[in-house]
Amino acid sequence: MRDYLSELNERQKEAVLHRDGPIMIIAGAGSGKTKVLTTRIAHLMANGVDAFNILALTFTNKAAKEMKERIEKTLGNNDARNLYIGTFHSVFARILRSEAHRLGYPNSFTIYDTDDAKSVVKAVVNELNLDDKHYKPNTVYNRISSAKNALVSPAEYATDYYIQQEDTRSNRPAIAQIYDGYTKRCFKNGAMDFDDLLLKMYELLKTFPESLHKYQHKFKYILIDEYQDTNPAQYEIIKLLGAMHENVCVVGDDAQSIYSFRGATIQNILQFQKDYDDVKLVKLEQNYRSTQAIILAANEIIKQNKGQIPKDLWTENAEGEKIKLVRTMTDNDEGKFVADSIQEQKLRNHYNNKDFAILYRTNAQSRAFEESLRRMNIPYMIYGGVSFYQRKEIKDFVAYLRIIVNSRDEEALKRIINFPARGIGKTSVDKAILFANTNNVSFWNVLEKA
Numbered sequence: 001m002r003d004y005l006s007e008l009n010e011r012q013k014e015a016v017l018h019r020d021g022p023i024m025i026i027a028g029a030g031s032g033k034t035k036v037l038t039t040r041i042a043h044l045m046a047n048g049v050d051a052f053n054i055l056a057l058t059f060t061n062k063a064a065k066e067m068k069e070r071i072e073k074t075l076g077n078n079d080a081r082n083l084y085i086g087t088f089h090s091v092f093a094r095i096l097r098s099e100a101h102r103l104g105y106p107n108s109f110t111i112y113d114t115d116d117a118k119s120v121v122k123a124v125v126n127e128l129n130l131d132d133k134h135y136k137p138n139t140v141y142n143r144i145s146s147a148k149n150a151l152v153s154p155a156e157y158a159t160d161y162y163i164q165q166e167d168t169r170s171n172r173p174a175i176a177q178i179y180d181g182y183t184k185r186c187f188k189n190g191a192m193d194f195d196d197l198l199l200k201m202y203e204l205l206k207t208f209p210e211s212l213h214k215y216q217h218k219f220k221y222i223l224i225d226e227y228q229d230t231n232p233a234q235y236e237i238i239k240l241l242g243a244m245h246e247n248v249c250v251v252g253d254d255a256q257s258i259y260s261f262r263g264a265t266i267q268n269i270l271q272f273q274k275d276y277d278d279v280k281l282v283k284l285e286q287n288y289r290s291t292q293a294i295i296l297a298a299n300e301i302i303k304q305n306k307g308q309i310p311k312d313l314w315t316e317n318a319e320g321e322k323i324k325l326v327r328t329m330t331d332n333d334e335g336k337f338v339a340d341s342i343q344e345q346k347l348r349n350h351y352n353n354k355d356f357a358i359l360y361r362t363n364a365q366s367r368a369f370e371e372s373l374r375r376m377n378i379p380y381m382i383y384g385g386v387s388f389y390q391r392k393e394i395k396d397f398v399a400y401l402r403i404i405v406n407s408r409d410e411e412a413l414k415r416i417i418n419f420p421a422r423g424i425g426k427t428s429v430d431k432a433i434l435f436a437n438t439n440n441v442s443f444w445n446v447l448e449k450a
Contacts, residue, residue: 002076008036011282016043018282021246022247024280026253028287029290031313033225037056041071041080050082053219056086064087088198093111095215096192100200105187114193117141119137120410143179144175144178144182147163149232154179154180164176189409198234216240219245224249228269231262254309266307285312288315297323298313299312340376395415400416407442413444
């Protein structure tokens with residue numbers, strides 16, 4: 001095992017060495033947040049804490065994988081494989097796989113992706129004889145998703161005055177009815193969507209004291225990355241799990257909260273010191289990534305934020321070039337300016353194409369940049385295309401596996417019933433589904449007895 005403490009600055013070391021009790025680590029951008037988290041876990045394990053008793057939650061699978069690899073490298077063994085470390089959804093799905101029967105779901109429940117969920121929404125909208133052009137599946141699904149992330153059940157949704165007023169103003173008063181039908185359909189199909197993995201985990205802990213007791217005892221140390229991006233459901237689950245030992249470590253930065261559109265609330269990190277007594281607060285303010293010019297500009301902008309945890313980022317890095325702010329009249333002008341700048345830098349400084357990156361907020365904005373780069377014969381690569389698991393042939397294959405594991409999965413059966421072609425018409429399928437829903441049996445049961 002290497003001397004991992006010698007690699008830390010004083011504030012980082014302070015965060016790692018605090019063992020028991022709640023701690024909030026405010027980690028400014030580029031301040032070595034991941035190093036602190038992984039070293040803290042390694043330090044706990046090196047000092048007698050069993051990996052089985054540590055829960056570490058992140059927001060991406062990539063971050064979880066990187067953390068596990070760093071811990072193994074620090075400890076010099078593979079004990080990290082016993083950690084409960086992963087995204088909120090993956091860890092809670094793992095727990096629900098052994099506990100779902102308590103909630104009436106099969107332990108082999110299907111997890112619906114966004115496309116599956118929207119397909120169910122559309123089916124419910126049509127069954128209620130509503131216009132799916134007005135009640136667009138995407139719009140309705142987003143409303144349902146927001147409700148679940150705020151721990152609002154279908155019954156609460158239907159009786160909440162402000163929610164109903166909002167739906168009435170948008171001329172979609174039937175969303176509560178759709179939400180109720182959607183929830184019942186997913187339950188009948190033995191399926192949960194991504195938001196259910198949070199909602200059902202919360203229901204499990206609130207409804208079954210023996211389950212709450214089991215996981216409170218199991219997870220003696222809880223660490224949460226990017227705490228500023230947690231939503232109300234995640235916040236409440238962490239409070240429940242951490243209530244016994246209160247060894248809760250949250251890492252985040254209120255200035256980097258960018259997921260409010262997904263239900264995240266900055267209040268969670270601002271509230272943390274009020275949720276627990278004697279919270280240890282450590283601020284990581286030394287930036288290792290950026291130039292002084294960037295840090296100065298960032299500090300000046302962020303200090304205008306209302307409701308924040310004061311911090312002052314600094315760096316020992318070089319001053320660097322000044323930031324340029326360029327305004328153009330159109331998106332095409334912007335694309336041309338960027339392409340011209342790249343060409344100029346390549347000629348003047350002998351840079352390669354791989355030395356440049358273009359960041360944009362939405363995929364639709366790539367068009368102007370692509371056209372300008374093509375005109376100047378500058379080759380480029382776009383990252384973030386269609387996911388492997390979103391390709392048709394992969395989804396078809398996975399649908400067969402889903403049916404094998406969970407025959408109640410109506411969405412999977414609808415996908416494969418005519419793939420390859422079996423001569424079963426849409427009308428026959430619709431009649432079978434209608435019969436199944438009317439008699440509260442699965443689509444598979446109807447086909448078996450046909």
